[in-house]
Amino acid sequence: MIRATDTREQIMDRAAQLLMSRGYKGFSYRDISSHLGVKNAAVHYHFPAKTDLALALIEEYRQVLRKGSAEFMAYGGPALPQLQGFFAFTAHQCKLGRCICPFGAFSIDYAELPEPLQKATTEFMDETLKWFTQVLEVGREQKEFSFTGDAKARALSILAALQGARQMARINGIEILDTVVKQIHQDLGLDI
Amino acid sequence: MIRATDTREQIMDRAAQLLMSRGYKGFSYRDISSHLGVKNAAVHYHFPAKTDLALALIEEYRQVLRKGSAEFMAYGGPALPQLQGFFAFTAHQCKLGRCICPFGAFSIDYAELPEPLQKATTEFMDETLKWFTQVLEVGREQKEFSFTGDAKARALSILAALQGARQMARINGIEILDTVVKQIHQDLGLDI
DNA sequence: CATTATACTTACCTATAAGTAAGACAGGAA
DNA sequence: TTCCTGTCTTACTTATAGGTAAGTATAATG
Numbered sequence: 001m002i003r004a005t006d007t008r009e010q011i012m013d014r015a016a017q018l019l020m021s022r023g024y025k026g027f028s029y030r031d032i033s034s035h036l037g038v039k040n041a042a043v044h045y046h047f048p049a050k051t052d053l054a055l056a057l058i059e060e061y062r063q064v065l066r067k068g069s070a071e072f073m074a075y076g077g078p079a080l081p082q083l084q085g086f087f088a089f090t091a092h093q094c095k096l097g098r099c100i101c102p103f104g105a106f107s108i109d110y111a112e113l114p115e116p117l118q119k120a121t122t123e124f125m126d127e128t129l130k131w132f133t134q135v136l137e138v139g140r141e142q143k144e145f146s147f148t149g150d151a152k153a154r155a156l157s158i159l160a161a162l163q164g165a166r167q168m169a170r171i172n173g174i175e176i177l178d179t180v181v182k183q184i185h186q187d188l189g190l191d192i
Numbered sequence: 193m194i195r196a197t198d199t200r201e202q203i204m205d206r207a208a209q210l211l212m213s214r215g216y217k218g219f220s221y222r223d224i225s226s227h228l229g230v231k232n233a234a235v236h237y238h239f240p241a242k243t244d245l246a247l248a249l250i251e252e253y254r255q256v257l258r259k260g261s262a263e264f265m266a267y268g269g270p271a272l273p274q275l276q277g278f279f280a281f282t283a284h285q286c287k288l289g290r291c292i293c294p295f296g297a298f299s300i301d302y303a304e305l306p307e308p309l310q311k312a313t314t315e316f317m318d319e320t321l322k323w324f325t326q327v328l329e330v331g332r333e334q335k336e337f338s339f340t341g342d343a344k345a346r347a348l349s350i351l352a353a354l355q356g357a358r359q360m361a362r363i364n365g366i367e368i369l370d371t372v373v374k375q376i377h378q379d380l381g382l383d384i
Numbered sequence: 385c386a387t388t389a390t391a392c393t394t395a396c397c398t399a400t401a402a403g404t405a406a407g408a409c410a411g412g413a414a
Numbered sequence: 415t416t417c418c419t420g421t422c423t424t425a426c427t428t429a430t431a432g433g434t435a436a437g438t439a440t441a442a443t444g
Contacts, residue, residue, distance in 0.1 A: 007421080023300040025217045028401060039423055044403065046421090100300060107359035108215040108292055108300055118363075125363050149378055156368060157353050157375040160360055164352030167299035171310075171317050176348060183349040186341055187379070199391080220431060231393055236433065238391090 008046045010036050015053055020098030023105045051114050058120045061102055069131045079139030087181050090162055094177055099170045104163050129155055145188040158184055200238045202228050207245055212290030216301045243306050250312045253294055261323045271331030279373050282354055286369055291362045296355050321347055337380040350376055
């Protein structure tokens, strides 16, 4: 009661953790409320429907992406930190048990999602792809790394590999993610 | 009643479709029974628990893999048909709405799966990876295609990319899968 | 012909999900 | 002081999930 907005943030934190560890269908409002020591209806007060919660999460992810890429997208600059930051973020999330990236989580249930959620997911992916394509293009121009062919196709392939690797890491160990990230580095001429 | 084993097969067919279009949590026995025009308990008769059904599905996938790769694994031979067959199979599945590969489906719910199912999934992935690594190694030796670095790491990366691409294809269109497959071809020196 | 196994159906159970309506209670504003 | 608003709780509802026990019909077998 003292700090009202805390609850909302805590709900979103917990929901993010659950979404990325169990998928969209894999968590319930009860999972959130019991963890926070509040009642189920308290979660519904902040997010009337689960869809609202999911939309808020996606919006948050989009904000994170925008904030992390705004300067680069507007003024350019070195592309390598963008790339490295993204890989580090991915690995860190995975080590916290958040192995399922939002796209993975929502793609599984995509067919049954309400239209606004589908739209938000698609737009988020478009934005991510646009940013990552730019990173690859600029990085190649500036000779920070190298690869052949279309940057967008390459961006898509790398994002797909990361998403797949994260999930496969759950089944056969976290080192799978490291292996794939190393492979991507090698393919970009970033051998260590 | 006339052809008893039909029902069991039909259950598995439908379950496979549902598993790969909605994920493991995303379908119920009701989805299967209503589609077949039988009662819920009929499905339980053939597969007492959902875990049993999942295990049977994985076993079936493993059989398909073994049958499709047995000759190659035992006696060698051209690797390219193995590769092409796999890509074609993946694309075909995806076009039938089966965009979520079994690894993707089970990886989402992995943490909550009973141990036998976890084990079966892990073993299936090990087998798949072993086969695909062999395909890449042999194909490189025989100059059917080319790539640098460790074959297992490359196999892992390609499998991850395919898994990710299949899921992303649901969100942003089937052409994403084609793009990634083309990229893989290019990376293996298989430009058309 | 009687028995038995197979492949179901009917009729349940328990748990959990998302969601809602109405009330409680604190703090600030009129 | 009263009223209002924001933040909850209590106490539900409805739907669906996985699962089970007991009975039924058919087909094969002794």
